[in-house]
Amino acid sequence: MSHTAHIPSHRKPRRSASKLAVRAGVAGGVLSTLAMAGTASATPSAEPVAETTLEMPVLDVDLAAEVSSAVTTAAENTRSAAVEGELTAQEESARTGAAAEAKKAKEDAQQKADSEKKAQEEEARKAEAERANRSSARASLSTKATSNGSTGSGNTAATPSKESGNYVSAPATGSAAAIVNFARAQVGKAYVRGGTGPSSYDCSGLVQAAYRAAGITLPRVSGAQSSMGTSVSLSNLQPGDILYWGSRSGSYHVAIYSGGGKFIGAQNPSTGIVETNMNYDKPSGAVRIL
Secondary structure, X not given: OOOOOOOOOOOOOOOOHHHHHHHHHHHHHHHHHHHHHHHHHHOOXXXXXXXXXXXXXXXXXXHHHHHHHHHHHHHHHHHHHHHHHHHXXXXXXXXXXXXXXXXXXXXXXXXXXXXXXXXXXXXXXXXXXXXXXXXXXXXXXXXXXXXXXXXXXXXXXXXXXXXXXXXXXXXXXXXHHHHHHHXXXXXXXXXXXXXXXXXXXXXXXXXXXXXXXXXXXXXXXXXXXXXXXXXXXXXXXXXXXXXXXEOOOOEEEEEEEXXXXXXXXEEEOOOEEEEEEHHHOXXXXXXXXO
8 A cells, every 4th residue: 555545534524614604603693692682581571581492503523633634644645755755866876876886897897908908018028029139149149150150260060169068960860860851941931930830930830840740749839848858968969859948847949959069940030940050049958859
């Protein structure tokens, strides 16, 4: 039932104003008659006056009860309206709060995504700068090595020196020959990051493909490749050994030792795939898979 529904009253119905006026008039007339009769009775008369009994009209009006009922009804209606207004305000406030929270969550998510994207771009920029620096250093060493060879005895072949270590120069055989021959056949092709052949490679892509030519499966990335096999000294290398730069399990570059103090590797976008002297860029270590 609604708060504003009318509750039937068990009181007698209110008299209309016209009926009350009529009754009041009648009562007034009766009172005037009584007054005149009293005056007449006070005057001595020779004849006795017959006594008359008049019935007073009854005014059946409960005004206090009617007013109280009206006030109660008005108060109840006011309270119901106030409750409904408060509920409406609370619902509106809840909707506004939910919309604000959703907007803030969306803004926070977008800000987080922008921050992560910026961090990734910065990391990629630093990695590219590091690769460029390594390429520049290698090019400088290569130029210096070429200059030293041309001003010496004229021998530009890869000759191990005491400074670069006593590298084993025994010819490759068996699986080692297959690995070295495949890698050497790729010399001159382009370096492309993520490349796995046949027209371009990155460093670990070339090593993986060369070992696949010998029927050996290696992991794809340099860190996993340098973790394979057994560690060997740079002074005891054999053709087919994997050279790595950085830590063994966290290397950032790999190449294949081809013998005679040389290695074959996909170096960088500037040089592509080359076979060069070990003193061009000395590796950190080596592992033997065969």
